[in-house]
Amino acid sequence: MTIRLYGIKNCDTVKKARKWLEQQGIDYRFIDHRADGLDPLQLEHWLDQLGWEQLVNKRGTTYRALPEADKTALGPDTAAALLLAHPAMIKRPLLELDGQLHLGFNAELYSRLFNI
Template sequence: MFKEKTTKIGIEMTTVMYGIKNCDTIKKAKKWLEANELEFTFHDHRVNGLDKAQLINWCETLGWEQVLNKRGTTYRKLTDEQKAGLTEATAIELLIEQPAMIKRPILEVDGQLTLGFKADTYAALFAK
């Protein structure tokens, strides 16, 4: 799954984008990476599955409340009781069952995680 890739400035980096292929934000992030001639591997949660240990790492690193996408329709369909009772542990179980509830994209560049897509954030990340 992980591949060594080369950036425009010649530094070897491993870049993986996590998400689901039909997400508009994923499409924008992919387009930005391709326009900047940056190679990456795309990991689709729905197709390739989701590793619980990896999800726990994301929640510990980025914060589970950040990883949980509260703007999506899947989250909005939860009952008020489900939303009120969320803890890190219950959120992780929910995200394993419903990977569409993970905020997208999660970009991993040489072990460094970035959540969401902003062109200036990506530019700074790859300028290193």
């Protein structure tokens, strides 16, 4: 079973997800896409699987700080470039479990995913 958790290490929701995984004894790899960088091909895969509307975090401070022109231009053709430039705008955490992607943290969902 391949388990990867993507996010930013100082994000409270990412911290909750990591704590939950560790408390359950689940071995996973954490990738901080701000510190470790973001692979453009992987981002394209995420966009294909989830869609830009789901992947872009419009509630965060990074999005709110964008120039209005960038917000207006945001769409399927511009999302990848904007997310590569501002990886903190990706909703988090993003859990990759055996090729399936799951956004956000919810203990009940994680329990179902890991049969706990």
